[in-house]
Amino acid sequence: MFDLDRWHEIFITISRNKLRSFLTAFGVFWGIFMLITLIGGGRGLENLITGQFNDIASNSCFMWSSRTSEAYKGFRKGRWWQINNRDIAIIKANVRGLDEISPVITPWSATENNVVRGEKKGTFSVQGNYANYDKIDKQTMTFGRYLNDIDVQEQRKVCMIGSRVYEALFNRGEDPIGQDIRVDGIYYKVIGVGEGSDNINFTGDKSEMITVPFTTMQKLYNYGDNVDILCAMAKPNVAVSEIQEQIETILKVHHSIAPNDKQAINSFNLETMFMQVGYLFLGVNILVWIVGFGTLFAGIIGVSNIMMVTVRERTQEIGIRRALGAKPSTIMTQIMSESFVITAIAGFLGISFGVLILQMIDLGVSSDGGETTVFQINFFTSVVAALIIIILGTLAGLGPAFRAMKIKPIEALSEE
Amino acid sequence: MIKLRNINKTYYNGAPLHVLKGIDLEINKGEFVSIMGASGSGKSTLLNILGILDNYDTGDYYLNDVLIKNLSETKSAYFRNKLIGFIFQSFNLISFKNAIENVALPLYYQKVGRKTRNKIALEYLDKLGLKDWAYHMPNELSGGQKQRVAIARALISKPQIILADEPTGALDSKTSAEVLDVLKKVNATGMTMIIVTHESGVANQTNKIIRLKDGIIEKIEDNSEHALSTFDIQNIK
Numbered sequence: 001m002f003d004l005d006r007w008h009e010i011f012i013t014i015s016r017n018k019l020r021s022f023l024t025a026f027g028v029f030w031g032i033f034m035l036i037t038l039i040g041g042g043r044g045l046e047n048l049i050t051g052q053f054n055d056i057a058s059n060s061c062f063m064w065s066s067r068t069s070e071a072y073k074g075f076r077k078g079r080w081w082q083i084n085n086r087d088i089a090i091i092k093a094n095v096r097g098l099d100e101i102s103p104v105i106t107p108w109s110a111t112e113n114n115v116v117r118g119e120k121k122g123t124f125s126v127q128g129n130y131a132n133y134d135k136i137d138k139q140t141m142t143f144g145r146y147l148n149d150i151d152v153q154e155q156r157k158v159c160m161i162g163s164r165v166y167e168a169l170f171n172r173g174e175d176p177i178g179q180d181i182r183v184d185g186i187y188y189k190v191i192g193v194g195e196g197s198d199n200i201n202f203t204g205d206k207s208e209m210i211t212v213p214f215t216t217m218q219k220l221y222n223y224g225d226n227v228d229i230l231c232a233m234a235k236p237n238v239a240v241s242e243i244q245e246q247i248e249t250i251l252k253v254h255h256s257i258a259p260n261d262k263q264a265i266n267s268f269n270l271e272t273m274f275m276q277v278g279y280l281f282l283g284v285n286i287l288v289w290i291v292g293f294g295t296l297f298a299g300i301i302g303v304s305n306i307m308m309v310t311v312r313e314r315t316q317e318i319g320i321r322r323a324l325g326a327k328p329s330t331i332m333t334q335i336m337s338e339s340f341v342i343t344a345i346a347g348f349l350g351i352s353f354g355v356l357i358l359q360m361i362d363l364g365v366s367s368d369g370g371e372t373t374v375f376q377i378n379f380f381t382s383v384v385a386a387l388i389i390i391i392l393g394t395l396a397g398l399g400p401a402f403r404a405m406k407i408k409p410i411e412a413l414s415e416e
Numbered sequence: 417m418i419k420l421r422n423i424n425k426t427y428y429n430g431a432p433l434h435v436l437k438g439i440d441l442e443i444n445k446g447e448f449v450s451i452m453g454a455s456g457s458g459k460s461t462l463l464n465i466l467g468i469l470d471n472y473d474t475g476d477y478y479l480n481d482v483l484i485k486n487l488s489e490t491k492s493a494y495f496r497n498k499l500i501g502f503i504f505q506s507f508n509l510i511s512f513k514n515a516i517e518n519v520a521l522p523l524y525y526q527k528v529g530r531k532t533r534n535k536i537a538l539e540y541l542d543k544l545g546l547k548d549w550a551y552h553m554p555n556e557l558s559g560g561q562k563q564r565v566a567i568a569r570a571l572i573s574k575p576q577i578i579l580a581d582e583p584t585g586a587l588d589s590k591t592s593a594e595v596l597d598v599l600k601k602v603n604a605t606g607m608t609m610i611i612v613t614h615e616s617g618v619a620n621q622t623n624k625i626i627r628l629k630d631g632i633i634e635k636i637e638d639n640s641e642h643a644l645s646t647f648d649i650q651n652i653k
Contacts, residue, residue, distance in 0.1 A: 005530055016512055320508045323469060324569070325497020325525040328489045410469040413508065 010337050013310075024306045025346035027299035032347045032389060035292030036354030036377055042288045044361065044375030046281045050274075059099075060136045060233040061244045062268040063251075070258035081255045081264070085218075085225040090254065095246045097238035102133040103227040105217045106204070110184075115165065115210065117181045122168035124161075126183055126210045128217030136233050139206065142166075144177045144192030151191075152213040159188040162207040166193045183210055186220055240271040300343065300392045307339050307400035311407075318404055319412020328405045335404045336397035343393025351385055417576065417608055418443040418466065423475035425461055435461045436472070437631040443577075443610065448603040450611045450619040453628035460581070462628065463612045467500050467579045468492045480576050497525050501570030503599075505582035507562040509554040515541060515565045516550040522573040540568040544598065560591030567598055577608040584618055596621050 014021045064083070071077045088103050095101075105128035113121045131147045139146055142163065151158050159181070161169070170176050176190045194206055217223070234243045248265050251257070257264045311318070318331055355377065362375040377385075418441070425436040435458045443449055453459040464470035465477065468484055477484045479499060487495065502508075509518045516537045523533035541550050544564040554562055563583060570578055580599065584592035596618060603609045611622060619625050620642055627634040 005524060012512060316508070317510050320510060321521070321525075322493060323467075323496060323502055323508075324522045325493050325573070327493045327525075330525065408469075410464050413469075413504065 027302040028346035029350040031296030031299035032350030033354045034295045038288040038292045040358035040377045042284050047374035061240045063230045069263035070261040072258035073256045083227040099235040100132045100233040102130045102231045104229040117169040120169045128214040130214050139194040142193045155215040157188045158191045160192040160211040162209045164207045300396045304396040311400045311404045315412045318407045319409045322409040332401040332405045335401040339397025340393045347389030417445040419478040421476045425472045446606045448623045450622040451626045457628040458631045499576045501575040501578045503580035503583045505585035507566045519568045559587050580611045
């Protein structure tokens with residue numbers, strides 16, 4: 001298998017025309033480098049963007065009321081309506097495939113310096129939640145706990161604060177649990193601090209938010225039995241759009257909204273978002289593979305072309321070899337090995353260089369936090385890339401090798 | 417050693433060209449033979465057939481009692497390597513290999529190890545007085561030296577016959593004489609040698625002259641006396 005002489009022959013012929021071999025190899029190198037970097041870059045971008053949705057359950061939807069746009073059952077159009085507690089109960093009882101339903105109260109604005117603790121104060125938004133909201137929009141707790149069902153049931157004046165709120169109201173390292181803070185003139189006991197995150201949040205930045213029990217808020221802020229936003233989560237393997245449809249039907253029936261009214265209920269469906277992002281990256285990936293493969297293919301064709309030229313140039317030499325007793329298969333193996341060696345060396349260098357560049361991008365992106373690598377191809381991809389190179393390299397040599405094999409010594413020797 | 421029976425060869429490039437029209441020939445071991453003829457007489461074709469570089473249409477060719485007919489490329493490569501040593505007019509050395517590597521090439525195709533074949537190649541170069549030039553590239557050698565390297569290459573596989581196609585065609589008269597001298601010495605060791613030439617001076621050095629004309633053997637002359645006059649007008653082409 002390992003034949004030093006053959007490698008020597010290959011090395012000599014490759015190094016005989018260094019510039020040409022180098023340029024040929026560069027084509028392959030660039031091709032595989034592009035492919036690797038594009039794949040890694042695409043993956044990185046995908047990871048970065050989907051990472052933004054990490055906290056929010058992908059099978060959830062959000063709905064809120066708006067003015068009606070159709071006259072119905074004697075009501076004029078343009079009427080205001082409100083989701084209320086009764087709707088929640090009905091939805092919970094009637095919608096199939098519903099896992100959690102969680103009403104939210106979230107006033108859209110906060111007054112200046114509405115949150116006070118002793119000397120310290122700040123402006124933060126307040127939100128009323130049920131305990132099960134944590135399942136839809138996950139909070140990472142740095143202190144204490146999230147709201148629980150008893151807080152909600154007993155309308156306790158407790159709150160969970162975001163990390164920025166903690167920073168504004170407490171000294172560093174101070175234990176906030178059990179401390180009282182005044183929010184919009186009412187005292188609440190702090191039960192936990194949530195980390196919040198930089199990611200997209202539907203109802204606002206969690207780190208700058210104070211979360212209190214839904215029932216407490218509904219009462220203290222004079223909401224009656226009104227609800228601002230309705231969050232629903234589908235059971236595993238149930239499409240969100242399915243439960244969303246059922247919920248909308250129930251709301252329309254109970255609030256005398258025309259079935260064909262498209263504006264009365266606003267909604268935001270993460271599943272659709274996810275799907276759109278998914279399609280986007282499917283498109284990006286297809287493009288990556290087409291462009292990457294195209295470049296790689298151009299490189300491989302370059303190798304094949306150059307080998308063809310080389311074979312033509314070496315017709316006489318091959319003829320001499322054949323006259324001296326080289327078998328056709330020997331000549332063929334030699335040409336294919338040359339093509340293979342050029343492709344393999346250039347290809348593996350391309351893979352390595354691509355991985356190196358990706359690693360550098362990755363370091364740049366995640367320098368602030370020691371996050372997991374996002375801009376990198378995985379081991380499997382690189383193995384596939386290596387295999388592709390080996391196969392293409394061999395194929396590139398096939399045509400020229402056949403041509404070389406067909407050279408008859410008599411023709412080659414008379415060609416002077 | 418060599419037995420040709422009614423060899424016919426036609427080329428079909430456009431109009432069929434009947435090049436060899438029934439060649440019958442026997443050459444014994446150790447003979448020193450030249451084939452002469454005008455261009456177009458079929459002498460190169462005959463040499464190609466003898467060297468298993470080309471096929472023939474009808475007839476039989478026995479080399480060393482083996483019928484050489486319709487061989488596969490692989491098989492004919494094997495026989496060329498084992499049985500035949502070639503010497504060409506234009507030397508046909510591989511330009512990017514030095515003298516010793518060129519000489520050792522036939523042994524490479526016999527899968528002889530590198531050290532062994534270089535040792536043997538050096539011995540042969542030594543015999544031909546080229547030991548000091550063993551590591552020179554062909555373009556650093558003179559014509560005579562190149563042809564001697566080629567002779568060493570032809571000899572290294574210990575072939576049954578040496579086929580030389582105009583071996584002095586590209587050399588001046590002085591080096592021609594030297595090269596012929598070498599060939600004679602090789603023949604003296606018992607090697608069968610066939611030279612294709614159109615120079616009567618070269619043919620005169622051989623012991624037997626086969627004259628081809630229009631694809632048939634015109635006559636076979638015994639030349640053991642080396643009496644052929646170089647000034648014989650009829651024999652100078």
